[in-house]
Amino acid sequence: MEDNHMEENEQKLETEVAPALIAVHPSQISVSVSVGSELRVFSLQDGSRVKLVDETGGHKDSIRAIRYSRSGQLFVSGGDDKLVKVWDTNTWRCIYSVVSEKRVTSLAISGDGMFVCFADKFGVVYVVDIGDCNYENTAPVNKKAVPILSHYCSIITRLEFSPDGKYIITADRDFKIRVTVFPKQPLNGAHEIQSFCLGHTEFVSCLAFISCEDYAQGLLVSGSGDSTVRLWDYASGCLLDTCDVGAEVGLLHSNQRLEEVLPAITDLCATADGSLVVVAVQRDYAVRMQLLCQDSLSHQRETFIPTSIGAAPSFPLLWMVMGASSLQSNDSALLARVRAVSGFTANTSESTESETSVLEDTEIPGRASASSTARKIVNWRRSILNSC
Structure with missing residues (x-):
């Protein structure tokens, strides 16, 4: 009974602090947010705002994870x-x-x-074969998942395919990053590490992932x-x-033990060539956005607190989003916001801290007029707030 009670409390806590997430279409024709x-x-x-169709x-x-496919034709959420749902981004119907x-x-x-x-x-880790996509289905088709590998009771925090598709990379709460060969017949399991x-x-x-001339398969960047x-x-x-981000930005000015003051890296996003990496750093319930450019590190404290960041090649x-679900606040505007x-x-010679700026609503790209786009973005943001 005590174990069940502890599990219920853990589930309730995790539900309350589920972060807002953002994902950007590879061609930047849409932006998706979960709160x-x-x-x-x-x-x-x-x-x-796009109307989603899910019977x-x-x-x-x-929602704990959202992702566009490399082509942008599919979107997944889980x-x-x-539940894991696969969406057709042309109709935004759950297929x-x-x-x-x-x-x-x-x-x-x-x-x-x-x-x-x-x-x-x-x-x-489970795999689902969606190679027989039928975009004409009017109702979602139930698919069965097959287990292919395991981290043995360690919670997996991140899952990625390598750019060449040869490997599936899994990271967990026990400090490990595992690189596994993605087999030609994945439904039979992934057995080669x-x-x-x-x-x-x-x-x-x-x-x-970032590309590099000296490494044909590219390189991997991780935050912890x-x-x-x-x-x-x-x-x-x-x-x-x-890169010791906490030490570089001067966050360790404390007489406490080192492990008590290190801020966690919560998210990161890189240009394809790796010349620019943006890192979200958490400290005392605040987050700083860090710009890592070659060997230099610049930072700027933000009143905006991003919980997820993303970009399109x-x-x-x-793109940044802040927010968390089921949190009580006197100011609902603090619960969700997109910037x-x-x-x-990727041009490091042109990427300086002074040249980065937060776009106003009227500056967001779109085919509609600036003023019309601004009004629609405001309405979209309100719809997100109303859903919290």
């Missing part, structure tokens, strides 16, 4: 209701629904759009609760560089 169990999509083509009624509990045995913590779509992988609270990227001393919170951002040759598991905008920041570009 609690609510999923909202905003079209940047006509400056309007099952959508998610019933906090969370505490033990597949997958039931998980446990709550979903992370998910990813293979580069060819043939498979969806997701991880649950017990550290098991390529490498482990070991070095973090706290949970791994986020991953991103140990306040570091690390650069990896993930194929060999070799650690190439470490070849577009110089960084776009200019200057997120």
